[in-house]
Amino acid sequence: MTKQIRLAAYLVGSGMHVASWRHPLAQPDASISINALIEQAKIAEQGKFDFVFAADSLAVNHTSHPQILNRFDPVVQITALATATTHIGIGATSSTTYGEPYILARQFASVDHISGGRVGWNLVTTADATGETAQNFSRDKHWEHDHRYDRAEEFIDVVKGLWDSWEDDAFIYNKETGTFYDKKKVHEVGYQGTHFTVKGPLNIARSQQAQPVIIQAGSSIPGQRLAARTAEVVFTSWDTMERAQQHYTQLKSQLATYGREHDDLVVLHAIAPIIGRTAEEAHAKYEELQQLVDPYESLKFVSGYMGNVDFTQYDLNTPAREVVFPHVNSIQSNFNEMKAIMDKEDLKVGDLYQRFFKPARKDHFIGTPTQIADEMERWVMAEATDGFMIQFPLMPRDLQDFVTYVVPILQARGLLRKEYEGTTLREHLGLKKPQNQFVTLTVGGKSYD
Template structure:
């Protein structure tokens, strides 16, 4: 393992926690998903822990049967703008859809946050998973586009956004009060993009940011999703059932980078985990059980339904073999649906087992235990190249995050696996990513300025 390879961490900010019943816990703030003081507190704790990214997910429609935190949440770009003012180092990632947005508007929004945060912004590119089809109805459409159609549009969308981010060369704005020259006209470029889905002239009406472009995050594991990630992503979020599957995906995705003249260190793979930490293993298990005891079985199944074709689980008893459930084809997170269906076909699961089996925040695994046990498991996944880092979806917030920062981070630091301090000022600095070369600047000119 290279000496300079360090674990990367992202904190998933989701109100009171990722567990479906976290809002009912005696210590939780049920309004945390729209409490800016609470979310700011969480981002600051993650920054104390030297996390690379504080991450905010999104949904563009509500499913009355989904995770409670999804029903009541801030717009993520607005939220990370507020968090930018409250933090100084940590990267700030927000989700935005390529299916229900316009490239020019989104490019301007993320570039604005990148300036406000002094180069700490990241865009989580999603095509929007929607098993119920409700989102389309909020955007003057009758139907949610099919999976591969969404990815075709996403390919163009990312190209347009990144082209717009390069509208202005570095130092294009000269602000010369003596001559009256505000900008150098030779350093501004119109995009003139014309494709199947978009026609965008440009330029963008904001300067290039200090890190060149916001970092691109992606989470698709389907074939089209992997292609988009290999071509454009710099961080990929994954969630696999076990370390062997994760190692296979890691190797497969990294091997595709060469098709786009990219090296393996230009893309970091973050595996999703949901640690629960206790001074002893018994205490950690008691924390886990306290959350599990708050679950309403059928309420938790509504959460599963959103990933499996909006199934009506209410017509099944909890003891019904999961193989007997009628799962329709799903136009949502295709890779996750396929993986879940494969497990159902292979394992003797009951309907009442599904939430605990599939979702990390409710799943009893090796990331529930003492600080040393959790650190050991993280080290194993990292050193065996199942992941470059971890997207941590804490079951209960902010206590789970505080425990991780206080108890696990020091162990990883002592082992030389994790940073002692931030390496620079921008998110690209933290992740060890180079500032992208402006596409309108010749390579020779770029090298002469480097």
């Protein structure tokens, strides 16, 4: 059987391109318009995507992407999307650094029930180079990278324990006997760790897919360790296929350490395709977006990704390798890769947005539908990824073009489903339904915890 390409659509209002909101086709307030976001989710569902995804940030400043400045809480957003769609999965970000396990477990379990088992939780430790998020949560400073991951390790164990509070058949609802639930089939977590003490049980049953799908994006050493142990979907974004292949192999090879198999983890590489009837038309669409970019506004966006440095203080012709960086307490894998490129290539400060955040970067995802499909197939067959987190530059135009022109090609090649065969996000992604950790599994007369 031909390997299936997994697809997710990143919902960020008018699009991922920093100037998307200025485009004549854009709805500038799309990030705060539930009707616009529902339309995008429905287009993705028409294209048989595995899921749509809502990111988050807990602080904004003048370096923030325009669509981040004004947007919904992602858990509230996916609740609305759950009631407006029927099959497509819906993922949302929530922080382990600025949240509590019990509240998060209850929120995501609730939406998982509302959606019929279609939810994923994107676990983040929150990248915050400026420390402004901490100031929104009565803290003096943003915790250091490794400390955040130590907390995340405990956080996810508590959450998964809470999701297992009730066995699948715990609620009996027997009107004749007056038995609402079986007391033997409810479990307290009783967690006591360095960061958390949580009694449990959670006050909501396991969902149709047992637990929401766990999504992560960390590529640092602690991030990879956490992902190999607990993640079921991992987002990546590498500059070349070769680097993506290295990470893919490195991450998948760590699964066995935790008793997991190759297909227990789905890797999705970020791309930003622009499609035209001809390659020239596709590139013209890209240039049209680029003409809307204010160079210093785009540098603010770069600053937010590269750590606590203000690129706007430099002349656009300053060699990028001359930029001085203070201590970085943000997304280390992104920073390390981008800094290595700045040191190696002859870039000017004014080149940075186009080099790092333009649709396609150094790959080949601007072109005709066949060119896009060819490149997607090439990446998956080379085991650089299992699929794609698609960050469409201009929404909903580029999403609709992809569904109209690229999806039929992938379907004709047997690389993408023509209809949803399951109802849950786990079924879409080919992931197992987790065994309840408090239940002893009996197979062939033998018991397994």
